[in-house]
Amino acid sequence: MPERWNQRYSATLVLPNVSYGLQKNTHLFPTSGTGLDLACGLGQNSIFLTKQGLKMYGWDYSTTGIEQMERHCRRQKVEVNQRCIDLKNTPWPTQSFDLICVTAFLERTLCPQIISHLNPGGILVYQTFNQVTDIDGQILNKPQRQQFLLAAGELLELFTELEPLVYHDEQERAKLDHPLAGKALLIARKPKVTHHQNSRNTDGLA
Numbered sequence: 001m002p003e004r005w006n007q008r009y010s011a012t013l014v015l016p017n018v019s020y021g022l023q024k025n026t027h028l029f030p031t032s033g034t035g036l037d038l039a040c041g042l043g044q045n046s047i048f049l050t051k052q053g054l055k056m057y058g059w060d061y062s063t064t065g066i067e068q069m070e071r072h073c074r075r076q077k078v079e080v081n082q083r084c085i086d087l088k089n090t091p092w093p094t095q096s097f098d099l100i101c102v103t104a105f106l107e108r109t110l111c112p113q114i115i116s117h118l119n120p121g122g123i124l125v126y127q128t129f130n131q132v133t134d135i136d137g138q139i140l141n142k143p144q145r146q147q148f149l150l151a152a153g154e155l156l157e158l159f160t161e162l163e164p165l166v167y168h169d170e171q172e173r174a175k176l177d178h179p180l181a182g183k184a185l186l187i188a189r190k191p192k193v194t195h196h197q198n199s200r201n202t203d204g205l206a
Contacts, residue, residue: 015072016041018048019103020179021127021166025187026052028165029123033098036117039087039105043069043080050078054099057081092117101125106148111158118190124162126155127185132172140182155186162188 022045031053037046040058042065050056058080060066066084073080088107096119106128118124129142131149152171156164169184
């Protein structure tokens with residue numbers, strides 16, 4: 001798999017657009033603390049969130065993508081902590097984050113790890129492809145394998161432990177020219193541990 005992405009990123013010189021979910025919902029995000037851009041690709045989302053005030057970490061399996069990302073960061077004069085990591089088969093670092101963003105990437109088995117790496121009160125921004133492959137007769141540019149496509153409402157089911165703040169998935173009713181046509185977006189918050197819950201847990205240990 002990394003070779004396919006290495007080839008793709010070696011041919012991509014222009015920084016892609018920032019995720020629509022990030023651009024349109026900055027009022028929901030922390031302006032300080034740490035963030036993780038999971039499967040970060042060329043780093044456009046990491047760069048954007050760094051400029052919003054977060055200390056960003058970018059993890060990806062593609063060495064070429066990480067190298068390209070480093071060049072883009074230098075050009076934009078931002079610092080992102082980059083790490084080449086096999087997200088599926090390598091233990092993740094133990095650090096946790098105030099925001100995690102995932103764009104155009106779906107590996108369902110990683111969802112519990114995403115949740116566990118969010119700090120209490122932390123924000124998840126997840127935007128990726130849904131199962132709709134054409135709108136108004138026009139074929140959408142997206143993966144064709146079903147394992148990489150979300151079923152209707154699936155993002156909500158994958159992250160039931162989080163509190164939804166924004167959810168968008170119009171399926172086949174989406175307008176073709178909308179940035180989220182053929183995609184689903186979830187912005188959700190990890191519940192904070194309240195003083196009452198802490199007291200109850202402590203009492204149970206007595």
